Amino acid sequence: MRGRLGRECVYVPSCRFGLFVALRHWCPPGGRVLMSPVNDDVIFFVVLAAGLRPVQAPLNPLDASIDVDAVPDELWGSLSAVLTTNLYGNPDDAPRLRAKCDALRIPLLEDGAHAIGSEVGGRPVGSWGDASVFSLSKHVGAKAGGFLSCADPGLREALEKTCEDLLLPGRLTAELAYTVRPYAEAAVRGLRLRRAAWATMRMLGLMEREEIRMPLRAEDLGRAVGAAPDLTASDSWVRVDLHDYRLRSGGLRLGRIGRKLDHLDEVLAACRAGTEQLLSTRWARQGPGRAGEVSGAGVGGAGGSGARPVAQPLFRVPLFVADRDASIAALARRGIVVGYLYDPPLDDYAGAGFTDLSPDPDGARWFARHALPVDPLRARQVIDVLEESGARPAEAPGGLEPTRG
Numbered sequence: 001m002r003g004r005l006g007r008e009c010v011y012v013p014s015c016r017f018g019l020f021v022a023l024r025h026w027c028p029p030g031g032r033v034l035m036s037p038v039n040d041d042v043i044f045f046v047v048l049a050a051g052l053r054p055v056q057a058p059l060n061p062l063d064a065s066i067d068v069d070a071v072p073d074e075l076w077g078s079l080s081a082v083l084t085t086n087l088y089g090n091p092d093d094a095p096r097l098r099a100k101c102d103a104l105r106i107p108l109l110e111d112g113a114h115a116i117g118s119e120v121g122g123r124p125v126g127s128w129g130d131a132s133v134f135s136l137s138k139h140v141g142a143k144a145g146g147f148l149s150c151a152d153p154g155l156r157e158a159l160e161k162t163c164e165d166l167l168l169p170g171r172l173t174a175e176l177a178y179t180v181r182p183y184a185e186a187a188v189r190g191l192r193l194r195r196a197a198w199a200t201m202r203m204l205g206l207m208e209r210e211e212i213r214m215p216l217r218a219e220d221l222g223r224a225v226g227a228a229p230d231l232t233a234s235d236s237w238v239r240v241d242l243h244d245y246r247l248r249s250g251g252l253r254l255g256r257i258g259r260k261l262d263h264l265d266e267v268l269a270a271c272r273a274g275t276e277q278l279l280s281t282r283w284a285r286q287g288p289g290r291a292g293e294v295s296g297a298g299v300g301g302a303g304g305s306g307a308r309p310v311a312q313p314l315f316r317v318p319l320f321v322a323d324r325d326a327s328i329a330a331l332a333r334r335g336i337v338v339g340y341l342y343d344p345p346l347d348d349y350a351g352a353g354f355t356d357l358s359p360d361p362d363g364a365r366w367f368a369r370h371a372l373p374v375d376p377l378r379a380r381q382v383i384d385v386l387e388e389s390g391a392r393p394a395e396a397p398g399g400l401e402p403t404r405g
Helices: 015-026 041-049 094-104 153-166 172-190 194-203 218-227 251-261 264-279 324-333 346-350 362-370 376-389
Strands: 008-012 032-035 053-056 081-084 108-111 131-135 146-150 317-320 371-374
Touching (some): 008 015, 008 153, 015 108, 015 131, 015 153, 032 041, 041 218, 094 108, 264 317, 264 376, 362 371, 371 376
Parallel strands (some): 032 053, 032 081, 081 108
Antiparallel strands (some): 008 146, 317 371
């Protein structure tokens, strides 16, 4: 990762843990952090756990990037930091956000969990911010691990010390469970026992999300916010879907992560090919500057101003369908599970008691309601299912370019 980003990196057991460390290091207590409302609720709870106030940004409705021009001047002046999302691998406008943050003398923090191979402005996502965090559970597929990177190499030792202070001791049972999990999941898939497995988890109380968003539990959350900054007080929210997020990694885990990371470039190439396929469909955003594409100029030294756009190796490709529930059901019948949905937006989910509401929420609401994030590694199957099911493209919001169809 140091070679990919050109900056120092610290291994962390999860992206969310690395983000907590970054927020604590770069943001003053009680500071206000501009972030995307179309984001995993876990990230929202990490910001609260760090003792900070989330501020929801207006978004471009066709790729869910922060709409820099739609953020009011008075809001910019109130911020302590900006946190990008780079949703599904589509980059936020890091060059402009970097310039804004420099003018305001506040840090830019990049969440690159979905964007380990994406580029913006001729540089990798994660190389623009004062700090950036990455997940090894997404493209790498290790289901554990991450990195925290920093622009100032002199901060590496301090960040490592903070991580050490916050880590919990590893557990042999957790290491063994991590080791056997891939084989258990393969058995479930091979025996077509997905429904039975989900039913059993529900019966045992192991399902933490019955809906897209986890239960907020406002009264309990209020007490946790009052105790912040404190990761332990917010643990029941931050740990959802990844209970080992702050455990020290053992040799079994690190060995598997390393083997998975060795194949990252192969995965990125396959994701790029699948992204290109999906962007050619009638459900994708059309025209110059499509979500999922980066101009050939300045990327890897290729092309000029007229170069054909190059596809990003997206983690998920957002297609836009008129009836998302019907499309999800059609894909499920073919064994294709649609995840990484973030609906409703965080300000609608949490309310003004826990976050500053977006000054222009319509873009986020449209994206959250219509985006169908699909795995580019299953591009051909997804296209076939959507064609067979008669899925119609969603109509774009007024004044924006339409989808094909």
